[in-house]
Amino acid sequence: MEKKLVVKMIKNCFKQYYEADSLPVDEKDLEALVNRILQTKDEEPNADLYEVVNDMVYEFLTG
Template sequence: MEKKLVNKMIINCFKQYYEADSTPLGDKDLEELTNRIFRIKEEEPTADLFEVVNDAVYEFLTN
């Protein structure tokens, strides 16, 4: 799984909640979310990447 792909998926997922220029996501947060997604995929290899990304972004925004 490529880090660039996951980063792009995270940013695209944020577009559901915010306009492109106003995303509340810094480089540190993006790195943290990416690492969390990689960990989840390691623990659950059959999990759908799209769902994992959406869940991680939603959790980030609600916590």
């Protein structure tokens, strides 16, 4: 799975919660979030990527 796609999906997901150009994560946190999403997707290949990204972003914001 391509990291660029996941990063784009994360950024789009954050737009639901923040202004368009504002990201509440730095590069280090973004990389960790991408890695967690890719790992979850590898562990659960039948999981929908869109749902995994949304769940992880929500968890990041609330956790």
